[in-house]
Amino acid sequence: MKILVVGSGAREHAIAWKCVQSELTTRVYCAPGNGGTGGLARNIPVQADDVAGLVRFAKKERIGLAILGND
Secondary structure, eight states: OEEEEEEOSHHHHHHHHHHHHOTTOSEEEEEEOOTTGGGTSEEOSOOTTOHHHHHHHHHHHTOSEEEEOOO
């Protein structure tokens, strides 16, 4: 399953790190991500508040699960 984690903080880094460990996960993307998430997931240049951009990316990449940070 492809997963999109939305946010750029330490919480989103921890979520992405845990998602990568699952055998069910095929790819993890972080939007916009940070320096730490770049080492374990693919950071994408879409801001967390760009709803249209996030939807467009999720549809294009066929994201199975989106996890949104609470900020």
